[in-house]
Amino acid sequence: MTRSLLPVAALLALGSPVMAQEETAAPSPNQIVEEAAREEWVAIAPEDLLVMTLAPAADGTEREVVIQLMLAPFSQGWVENIRTLARAGWYDGITVNRVQDNYVVQWGDPNYDNPEAEGAAKPLPEGLRTMSEGDYVDSARVVESDKDTIVLRHPKHDLVDSYADSASFSEGWPIGIEIAEKGKVLRRWPVHCYGMVGVGRGYSPDTGSGAELYTVIGHAPRHLDRNIALVGRVVEGMEHLSSLPRGSGALGFYTAEEADKRTPILSVRVASDLPEGDPASSSEAVGQQTRPAFEFLSTESEAFARYADARANRRDPFFIHPAGGADICNIPVPVRRGAD
Amino acid sequence: MTRSLLPVAALLALGSPVMAQEETAAPSPNQIVEEAAREEWVAIAPEDLLVMTLAPAADGTEREVVIQLMLAPFSQGWVENIRTLARAGWYDGITVNRVQDNYVVQWGDPNYDNPEAEGAAKPLPEGLRTMSEGDYVDSARVVESDKDTIVLRHPKHDLVDSYADSASFSEGWPIGIEIAEKGKVLRRWPVHCYGMVGVGRGYSPDTGSGAELYTVIGHAPRHLDRNIALVGRVVEGMEHLSSLPRGSGALGFYTAEEADKRTPILSVRVASDLPEGDPASSSEAVGQQTRPAFEFLSTESEAFARYADARANRRDPFFIHPAGGADICNIPVPVRRGAD
Structure with missing residues (x-):
């Protein structure tokens, strides 16, 4: 039983670079990422990074969390709401209110929608957009051909995902795919993998504003896909x-x-x-935040195709029996600190 | 797109209980579990439960972890080794040495296989069995027909699992399946879901003794299936x-x-x-451990079939778009405290 992870463009092409790679001694997934060419990495725009500072831990450890926001068409207007809330200082002083094992961590106003609240809920700033269920249920409809992404294939069953017709990666994000007749991609949506960030909401028609956010801390709760808005991931x-x-x-x-x-x-x-700056510079004020820089391995790159293939077919010395496959959430998109 | 989770025996039978259930207003997965009949629960033998007591947390919280050991044929001789190690008191005084985010927590002798060790490795007790790679790579070969288990099906692709020909549940455990010609089950093995417990090992031919154990704390690392011995799960x-x-x-x-x-x-x-006893009884010595009792929902029961179906097709009011499918690790086997 062996499976291949191939660029869509190479599905019917024997002798593609990925296939050739399989015939030689292969490096580990991490080695492939480390050896990726400089131009295979994509810088994340500073506008698409959130820096969330938690209170220090009991032992004094500083705690900073960086979130990459998702671009349209997958994220819709929630991402702009999140920037509005951040710029209004609305998130400052809220708390982590929910930590459910093997599920999610959720943060927001502890007095919002809380029968045990000790005070009034914090008023939201002006200018927030209201989204509809369709913005996450329908996600991106694709009329023309799909882009050159990685699709998880199975030699017997063709396309493998337990929740959708297929799963793939697009511009750095893991996505589910609905396929119409004749194999044409009809619809695409982001999926709930470990570390993905979404928008808390109540019962429909409430779709959430972006004031309540959560991240996945356990096995991918893919049943939430297309039921809650995803807006990014912790990097x-x-x-x-x-x-x-x-x-x-x-x-x-x-x-x-x-x-x-x-x-x-x-x-x-x-x-x-945040101001640009060199954290190593002694001329900066102590404790002043400076703009971080991150980049992700392009999911359309040749290195990512080899990385995904190596995740699905572990050939490192430790492994005795390569699985011959992987689910989309077991192929995390590599993200690293970039040059400031 | 809809999918069904059906007992193997009902694969070709229209109008099975599961199908009928889908046509009525369905309770949530948790409600189905709560309403399961008493006889659908299976008591776990005390011989198959490990009670691991950690040092209290910094705030004084007591920390006890209970592990259910796996029965043969999936677990092989490692489970007996673990009982031997526990009965020799070997685990007493070891530590948690590794916590890797979205992967595993591992405990054992901090001086074992550790270049920074401060002391000598703890000698292992007599009587441990030595296993071979074949014990986890091959796992259980099935010659006759498979039992009446739940198989995850897809209307287009027949059987859905990203790592194996199929996935299923058997006697309370999540398993991967290799299918030979004509749909016959050839081989079955336990899979790495959240909370599963396995045996740490070095490079092959080392297969581990059971002295080093780990549990999964993130997205299911299914690439470890058939590469490391699984011995149980945290309950x-x-x-x-x-x-x-x-x-x-x-x-x-x-x-x-x-x-x-x-x-x-x-x-x-x-x-x-451990002695049997009623923890509520005041006649017991303070702090004395007594035997806990646990039971799991039979994976061969009708309630489990409905639970698994409801996990794959969420019809609770919160959900707008049921996934129509689930992966094996997103259907955790219900386990609860049983009558002592």
């Missing part, structure tokens, strides 16, 4: 969220008795609003 | 492991500088070696 500091104490209330919310476990969020800033 | 206290601080060394090991982060394991006991 640094995930361990500061995933290792928080679990809440003992329903759905992992902290109860009123354990309100002291709610981690305060000191600030959330759009990176483009 | 209570998972949050005490998943929320531990991540290690900053390679692979999430704690470095020598952060040795104080290693959580001590005070004791590991086979539940059948």
